[in-house]
Amino acid sequence: NAGVTQTPKFQVLKTGQSMTLQCAQDMNHNSMYWYRQDPGMGLRLIYYSASEGTTDKGEVPNGYNVSRLNKREFSLRLESAAPSQTSVYFCASSEGQLGYTFGSGTRLTVV
């Protein structure tokens, strides 16, 4: 099925470890996004890429880096994981305001 694919689906990290969350879309969308979801907080934008070759900070960028590898792929890196980064992470893509498609999420626990 066409859509947004995120890997991994689950991950447990120790404090201080690093990891990269992968995201790929096959809808030829220009824009891609990383959100985190925490209980009672809704979804908050971490970083976004309006088009290939550009990235911008969202509402909660501290502790994260991103790479827009090509039009299809947008990765999120945690250089030194902290317990406060325990969350569910969603990748999304869009073509303007016409529609946003979300991946199924990555559940990350930092111990």
Place this chain on the structure above:
Amino acid sequence: AQSVTQLDSQVPVFEEAPVELRCNYSSSVSVYLFWYVQYPNQGLQLLLKYLSGSTLVKGINGFEAEFNKSQTSFHLRKPSVHISDTAEYFCAVTAGGGADGLTFGKGTHLIIQP
């Protein structure tokens, strides 16, 4: 910048009763509005969206929403709910070209009581 307020964190309602989930937004420019549903341990699914035109928008699963510019609201309604509607509902807004992403409310947990 835009913001979204979902006025109720939790809404209990009996099966087959009507429901309204409230959403208010704040923006200095024209906006596009969305409602998403999230079932337990799943991703987000689009229920409906308002881009332009008719202020009454119909979506999937019998839901509809009305855009009210003067009251800066986009409330979600369903005339008769089912147990399967138990989920978290998110209102979201974007402006301009939409490339800088959606701003979400904190969500409303709809609890259907038999």
